[in-house]
Amino acid sequence: MSHGKDICNELKRVRRSIARENGIPFETEECTYQGECRGTCPRCEAELRQLEAALAGRLSMGKVATVAGLMLSLAAGAQAQEVKATTPQQPIAKEMTDSVTLKRLHGSVLTDDKTKEPIPFANVTIHQDGKLVTGTLTDFDGMFTLKPFTIRPGKYQIRVSCVGYSTVTLDMYTSKPQKTVTISMKTNALPLQGVVVTGMPDPYDPDATQNMEIQGVRVIVK
Amino acid sequence: MEGVPLIGISRHRIGVDGQGVTTLAAFHGCGLHCRYCLNHRCLESAEGLPLYTPQQLYNLVGVDNLYFIATGGGVCFGGGEPLLQIAFIEEFKTLCGKSWRLTAESSLQVPQQAVTAATRVVDYFIVDIKESNPDIYHAYTGGDSQRAWDNLEHLLALTGPERVMVRVPLIPEYNSEDDCTKTVARLHEMGVKQIDRFTYRKL
Numbered sequence: 001m002s003h004g005k006d007i008c009n010e011l012k013r014v015r016r017s018i019a020r021e022n023g024i025p026f027e028t029e030e031c032t033y034q035g036e037c038r039g040t041c042p043r044c045e046a047e048l049r050q051l052e053a054a055l056a057g058r059l060s061m062g063k064v065a066t067v068a069g070l071m072l073s074l075a076a077g078a079q080a081q082e083v084k085a086t087t088p089q090q091p092i093a094k095e096m097t098d099s100v101t102l103k104r105l106h107g108s109v110l111t112d113d114k115t116k117e118p119i120p121f122a123n124v125t126i127h128q129d130g131k132l133v134t135g136t137l138t139d140f141d142g143m144f145t146l147k148p149f150t151i152r153p154g155k156y157q158i159r160v161s162c163v164g165y166s167t168v169t170l171d172m173y174t175s176k177p178q179k180t181v182t183i184s185m186k187t188n189a190l191p192l193q194g195v196v197v198t199g200m201p202d203p204y205d206p207d208a209t210q211n212m213e214i215q216g217v218r219v220i221v222k
Numbered sequence: 223m224e225g226v227p228l229i230g231i232s233r234h235r236i237g238v239d240g241q242g243v244t245t246l247a248a249f250h251g252c253g254l255h256c257r258y259c260l261n262h263r264c265l266e267s268a269e270g271l272p273l274y275t276p277q278q279l280y281n282l283v284g285v286d287n288l289y290f291i292a293t294g295g296g297v298c299f300g301g302g303e304p305l306l307q308i309a310f311i312e313e314f315k316t317l318c319g320k321s322w323r324l325t326a327e328s329s330l331q332v333p334q335q336a337v338t339a340a341t342r343v344v345d346y347f348i349v350d351i352k353e354s355n356p357d358i359y360h361a362y363t364g365g366d367s368q369r370a371w372d373n374l375e376h377l378l379a380l381t382g383p384e385r386v387m388v389r390v391p392l393i394p395e396y397n398s399e400d401d402c403t404k405t406v407a408r409l410h411e412m413g414v415k416q417i418d419r420f421t422y423r424k425l
Contacts, residue, residue, distance in 0.1 A: 007234050014243070014292050039234045046287075052288055067292045121287075123319055135319060161317045164281055186280055 007039035015051055021066045024054045053061045058163025060140030100153045100174045105146040109138045109160055111186035119185055122162035128152060128200065138162075164188055225273030226310050229302060230262045233286060240325035240346050240363035242295025245283045247410070249301040253331040254363040256352075258393065258422050276313040286323075292311075296322030297347075299371050300342045305332040312410045316344035330373035331365055337373050341380040348375060348418075354405040362396045378413060387416035394422055 015060060018191060019026030028047060031037075039146045055065040107124065111117045118141045120191065125135035134149045152180070161167040165185040172178065227250035235244045236276045248284040249259060259265065274282070283297055290296045296318070297332060299311055305328045315324060326340060340347070340358050351370055353359040359367035392398075402419060409417055 007236055010236055011243070011289065018288065018292055048285075048288060056289075059325055067288060068294070124318055124319075124390060132319065159316070161280070161319075164284075168276060173415070188277060188314065 004037035004039040008037050008041075008044065011040065012047075018051060019054075022055060022058055024051065024058075026051070032054050050148060053122075056140040058122070059137075059208060083105055098152060100151050101148055101150040101178065102174065102177055103148055106179060107144050107146075107181040107183060109142045109144065109162070109183050109185060111165075113185050116184075119162055119165065122160050122165070122185070125159050125161075126151070127159055127160065128154075128156040158183070223275060223309060223313060225275045226307050227268040228279075229261055229271060231279075231282065233283075234289075234322045235298070236259065237299070239298035239327065241323060242293030243286060243289040244295045244298045244323075244325065246387060247279060247283070249299065249304050249307050252301055252303040252329075253306070253308055254303075254329055254365045256363050257396070257401050261302065269345045276310055276317060280314060280317040287323050290322045294323055298325040298327060299303055299344075299349075300327040304320065304328055305330070305336045305340050308332075308336045312339060320416070329363075329365075330370045330377065332373070333335060334373055334376055335375050338380065341377065341419035347377060347381070349377070349386060350391075351388050351402060351405070351409070352391060353393070354359065354408045355397070355401055357395075358397050358401060362393055372425055374414075375412060383413050383415040386414065388414050389417060390417060392417045392419075392421040 008031070016026050016028070018024075026047075031043075033041070038143045040082060052105060055067065058065045078148040109119045109122045109124070111119060118138070120138055120140045120142060122138040122142070122144075123135065124138060124146065126145045126146065128151045134153055136144050136146055138144045151174065156174065157169050158170055158172055158184050159167065164187060166188050168183055170181075170183065170186055172181075227301050227387045228247055229250050230246070231247040233244040233247075234240055236242075237248055238244070248264065250264050250271055252259075252264050255265060257392040265273075285351065297314070299307075304311065304326045311324065311326070318324070323345045324343060325348060326344045328340075329350045329352070330337060351374060352363060353367065354371070359365065359370075374386075374388070388409055389407070390402050392402050406419060
């Protein structure tokens, strides 16, 4: 079996495990392609996007989407992290003598154009003094809720990032606590597909990227 | 920040560049000139190479977000010497947060401040220390081994051994098995627990 086929099988196993953990039907046709497997293909990519959409659907229904904790058979010794899709940023617990606990913060993340489309799966994080305090993800409707968190009185930041959009950072103040916030994001000009790359392997052409790995002379002998 | 040149981006690397499904982003530029360099492109002119901002790279590699989170993987910064672009990595970390695991493959031939900064944003370090004998190191890389070893000591002091893996290659025409054994012994004395000893072979 080719290395590309090994990768393909492993990624398929990951997709299947995510689906099973979340009760999402996952049916995949046996691949009959006879040529050199590139590790991924349009059909594999489509399965991944469908899985993302199904997970977003779960979140929109108020369910937890579990996508962490899967082991890779090709990566010996891999230790998956306990990360839930709904809470990717774990709060940093700190003892603070001079602190304030802010109440639950509800919000929505939308596109900044006329349509005001909700942006699902955006990372919403709270920072103070350059350090992460807490965070969550938006659901399918672009909504999020941050649980009460404790910080030092004064200025802090809410930061929203999402693939395909420019990151937004807003200053907020504990003296003016807010219950809700709406954040608009601008689409990023860089397309995800069709990037023209000169002088380097196309990151989405596994042939090219595999060549990059083997162009040297390194062979690992344990 | 301004975009920086990348010599390559490689998706779906499993069991090569750290834990989980990983995307390798290889920076242009390196302080060493190794005889058997894997990626000569990083030493040639950057002209013609695409420039990426952290946001652009984040957007590009984000297609594998689900794989990263599911397997505890993320992005491995290589090169070239990734710690020469520590400002880029710091900004990238603010975008991806803790959801993605960041790995850096470094020779540690960088200012010590870059190592210090990296410990705050990089989860796992793969250190290409190469050789403990300074003469052999210089002959093979053209660089000063003292700087790399000083930085390794500094790195271990800040992170502990759990976040550091050190590569020790047997380099044809430059060092011997005995040299590698000496290097490994020195690493053990420093408290390094994860060592990848292997052989370069000409194809």
